[in-house]
Amino acid sequence: GEDVEQSLFLSVREGDSSVINCTYTDSSSTYLYWYKQEPGAGLQLLTYIFSNMDMKQDQRLTVLLNKKDKHLSLRIADTQTGDSAIYFCAERNQAGTALIFGKGTTLSVSS
Amino acid sequence: ETGVTQSPTHLIKTRGQQVTLRCSSQSGHNTVSWYQQALGQGPQFIFQYYREEENGRGNFPPRFSGLQFPNYSSELNVNALELDDSALYLCASSPGRGQSYSNEKLFFGSGTQLSVL
Numbered sequence: 001g002e003d004v005e006q007s008l009f010l011s012v013r014e015g016d017s018s019v020i021n022c023t024y025t026d027s028s029s030t031y032l033y034w035y036k037q038e039p040g041a042g043l044q045l046l047t048y049i050f051s052n053m054d055m056k057q058d059q060r061l062t063v064l065l066n067k068k069d070k071h072l073s074l075r076i077a078d079t080q081t082g083d084s085a086i087y088f089c090a091e092r093n094q095a096g097t098a099l100i101f102g103k104g105t106t107l108s109v110s111s
Numbered sequence: 112e113t114g115v116t117q118s119p120t121h122l123i124k125t126r127g128q129q130v131t132l133r134c135s136s137q138s139g140h141n142t143v144s145w146y147q148q149a150l151g152q153g154p155q156f157i158f159q160y161y162r163e164e165e166n167g168r169g170n171f172p173p174r175f176s177g178l179q180f181p182n183y184s185s186e187l188n189v190n191a192l193e194l195d196d197s198a199l200y201l202c203a204s205s206p207g208r209g210q211s212y213s214n215e216k217l218f219f220g221s222g223t224q225l226s227v228l
Binding site for chain 2: 004040041042043044045088090093095096097098099100101102103104
């Protein structure tokens with residue numbers, strides 16, 4: 001079935017780059033997503049990538065997709081303390097009705 | 112600001128009780144989805160409603176049920192609450208029906224934190 005795996009924690013210093021990794025199982029996924037969740041808040045869509053793309057850049061965010069290995073990564077350049085949050089990778093299920101989320105990566109940014 | 116509001120923000124119930132959680136979607140969004148997020152976990156899909164009919168369901172028992180109304184509001188009902196139902200419940204709305212090839216963006220509310228004692 002569909003499954004998404006992420007590393008659980010990442011700690012970086014302010015100004016460094018952060019790279020959050022994710023693997024997924026459904027090779028037929030057409031879109032893959034990155035969401036951000038801050039304490040006490042819902043999910044905010046950060047960016048997404050279509051499965052026929054290798055890379056997508058959106059300001060400080062870069063998404064890399066290796067479809068052969070089913071590996072997705074999110075790079076945040078010049079990480080700020082305000083980037084501290086939980087980041088979720090998600091793929092759409094085969095029926096198209098739901099997103100399958102990973103357990104989330106907690107990003108901690110120290111000044 | 113996503114335009115999706117949920118109420119209440121926090122709720123405490125006891126085991127065996129019933130609960131109703133409410134969501135107000137963005138105007139014009141025909142689809143509402145509900146997710147359960149247990150502590151330390153990612154959100155898990157409960158079900159989706161499109162134009163007042165259930166359009167997909169995750170691996171949740173029938174005591175989880177929903178309603179969607181024409182005025183873009185919806186409800187999640189949970190009967191016979193169990194301790195494991197304690198979680199953050201998220202509502203998300205989107206404009207269309209949701210197809211595997213589409214890029215329907217989901218707009219999430221801030222959630223209702225349910226504690227079952």
